[in-house]
Amino acid sequence: VSVGLVSISKHLYEEYLTETKGKEFKFEDENPPEITDPQGGYKFVFNPKFNPKFAAVQIIDRAKDEPVADIESILRAVVALQSSSNGAFELNSAQKSELAALQHIYRTGRAEKKSGWHSIPINKLEETLKFLSHVEEVIDYPSNQRLEFKKTPWQLLLTVNVSLVGNVLLSLHWKRPEPEEDIYPLDEVKFFAKHIKWGRYKNLIVPLDTALSTLPYYLTRSTFTDIRDADGGKFVYEELPKLKELMTVEISETLEKLTLEQKPPVAVVSIELTEEQSIKASLDFEYDGTLVPFGKLAEKTPYVTIKKPEEELIYWVKRNLDQEEKAYKFFLNNKFHPMQTNNIMVEGDHAIDFYNSLLPKLVKNNWKAVELNDFSSLKVATKPLKIHVDIDFDDSVDSFSLEISCAVGKTEIDLDTVQHYLQQGKKYFYLEKEGYVEVPLADILQFTRSLNYFDAQKAEDRKFNVKTFRAGLVADLIDQQVAIKMSKKFKKFWDQISTFNTMEDVELPDNINAELREYQKKGFNWLWFLHSYGLNGILADDMGLGKTLQALVLIQNSKKKLGKEPTLVIAPTSVVFNWEAEIEKFTPDLTVLNLTGSARK
Incomplete structure (x- = not known):
């Protein structure tokens, strides 16, 4: 190599061609043309x-x-x-x-x-x-x-590549613009001083676009520089952007593409179920197939070296420390606590929540989950706990009973047992053959509030009695999606009252001295429905449309159906005589006892 370089510098090959071929060469960089007709003094x-x-x-x-x-x-x-x-x-x-x-x-x-x-x-030489x-x-x-001064600056060019062993390969060259574009190693141009943007190439004095004093010392020691594997990431992501502002930089196409097209890391959580039904987890991040464990001192190793020998690729990826920290805090915010190592742990109900609820969501969001042992014992039941209620009228239709139970699938559980877990503050309880069952806290509390609000009275272990006029409780339970089973008799009542379809035609009693209009028949039907179930109601209409007549038909029908039980009519004294007149006119079979005035007993 040395012999070759000396031969080139002394033009030995050109001398050989001159001697053997007679070919002449001009080396104008070494021998600038003389001034033949000087104009200056x-x-x-x-x-x-x-x-x-x-x-x-x-x-x-x-x-x-x-x-x-x-x-x-x-x-x-x-x-x-x-x-x-x-x-x-x-x-x-x-x-x-x-x-x-x-x-x-x-x-x-x-x-x-x-x-x-x-x-x-x-310090004045550059101006000189x-x-x-x-x-x-x-x-x-x-x-x-003679020294010839050039006008157009020579451009300093930094070329960046990567070796197969993982080093960053740097080379500094001068790009000559004239008379023909050419490239020279850094050392070919001699410097008067590193802060001066002028240099000498043979007998040419050339302006330079970059002063070497603005560049790092390690870069200007020679034409070629190697950055070792461990420092490659820091150079690519910290030093190289600064160098781009100072000089022209050419990066190999592969390295440029890989550094520009980086994908976010894939979070990888590895979990292990302990004997205490706790979950021990470790957090890693996958950068282009390379796993990097999360560490509390990650800022000290901010770069990952990616090696793909099968593709003859080596490059560096800058760790996304914000994303890593965010992922770690996600676990801490979901009841995990740090251990002495880089592992984290979650226990009890929180462990069940994480495995069955949070972990599937993480996987859906492109996380990777690695189960290091069997987690089947930590799975929740595939069916939720449901409240079941059987409803039927009591012996008297003025009240009905609720028989309450709970079930997971076909497995029944007593409500008191569920409330016991609730009082202990447990979110889950274990049910054989089903797995962990979540105590539906909100459902149980809402169900209990409804029973209290509608004054349901406990009769037996699983039974509650409710007055029929408080049947609004059933609507509440339906809204809560309680599984309800009604007796045939109660279902008929509920279908009528819940849809306001109470207009079942009732046969008019005998001995009514009047021809009822259609709306009066509907009024009687409605009053009889209320009376049949011990409910209350108000018949409101304009004066003179037969409200008293409809009430009398109700009383007459009650006497027909229920026998000679008395009916009490409470009315203002101003209309008592009207009532007596109407009874005598329309329902003469009714016996009337007038209890008005100071002489009443």
């Missing part, structure tokens, strides 16, 4: 290594072929000529550039009178090079060769 000799802190410039008077010791005298002479010529004296472009350079060197440099050099501080880039001729010291 001075040459500038540039010494970049005058001493460690200074560069130096020597000005050569073309006419005298000797160094200029006193710049000030030249500047004064130019001013004098301009003043004496009344504007007729004019400098050409080469002379103007020389004058600007002389003025700058006079202001910035320090004259070394014995040697004729003007020393330039390194800008002036020298415009003068006609600059000579290198000590080679005495």
Whole structure:
């Protein structure tokens, strides 16, 4: 390699072609063309290594072929000529550039009178090079060769790739724009100082688009740099974005695609059922097939190295620490508590809740769940606990009874047993062959409130008595989706009252001296329905439409059906005589006892 590099630098191959083929070569970067017809009066000799802190410039008077010791005298002479010529004296472009350079060197440099050099501080060199880039001729010291200044900046190019062993491979090159685009290693361009955006390539002085002082030291030590596997993620996600702001960066297509198209991690929860029916869990996150355990100090390892040898791929993924922390807090918010290791644990009813309710939701949301042992004993019953109520009238239809039980599927459970678990604060109880059964707290409390609200009286272990006029309880239980079974007799009553379909035609009793209108018959039917079930009601209608007649028909029918039991009519004294008249007119078979006035007994 060394022999080859030396051969290239000395153009040995080109010399061989010249000797054997007669082919001529021009190496203009090393031998810039000479100035054949100079328009200016001075040459500038540039010494970049005058001493460690200074560069130096020597000005050569073309006419005298000797160094200029006193710049000030030249500047004064130019001013004098301009003043004496009344504007007729004019400098050409080469002379103007020389004058600007002389003025700058006079202001910035320090004259070394014995040697004729003007020393330039390194921190002023970049500005000096800008002036020298415009003068006609600059000579290198000590080679005495002409230096050619280029106008278009050379671009610093960083190439980023990945090796098969996992290192990030960096290479720095200079991109030459003219005369033909070309690429040179970093070391090919010599720097006057790292903060100066000018460099030297052979006998070319070129402007640079990037000062090396703005880049990290590790990057500018040589053309090629390796970032080891462990630091690759930090470089790709922390250093590389900063470098992109400073210079041109080319990233290998594969690495660019993989870093830009990252998918969120898949949370993986591994669970183990302990002897105490508790769940011990560990949390991992899968990044492109690589598992990373959750840790409380995850911020210290924020990157994951992904290796896929079958695809010859190695790249880095930045961990989504916010998502990881959010997942961990989800468990803490759902009654898990941390253990000394990175494991977490949940116990009792909360463990049953997690396995049967929360875990399926997590899996549905693209989590992965790994069961490390048998969880069949922790499963809940496939059917919920339901309250069952059998309803029938008592011996008298003015009340009905509720026979209450609970069941899971076909397995019956006493309500008192369920309430016992409820009082203990348990959410679940275990039922043989069914699994864990959830105590429906809200359902039981609502059911109990309804019984109390409608004044249901406990009669036996499983029975409650309710007055028929409190049949609104049944509507409450139906709304609560209680499983209700009604006797035939009660169902008939409920179908009528719940749908207001109480208009069953009742045969009118005998001995009614009136022809009832249709609405009066309906009024009688409704009153008889209420009377049959011991219910109360109000018959409201305009005056003169026969409310008293309808009531009398009800009383007459009651006498017919139930015998000679008396009926009490309470009315204002102002209408008592009207009642007596109506009874005599429409229902003369009824016997009337008038209890009004102070003489009543």
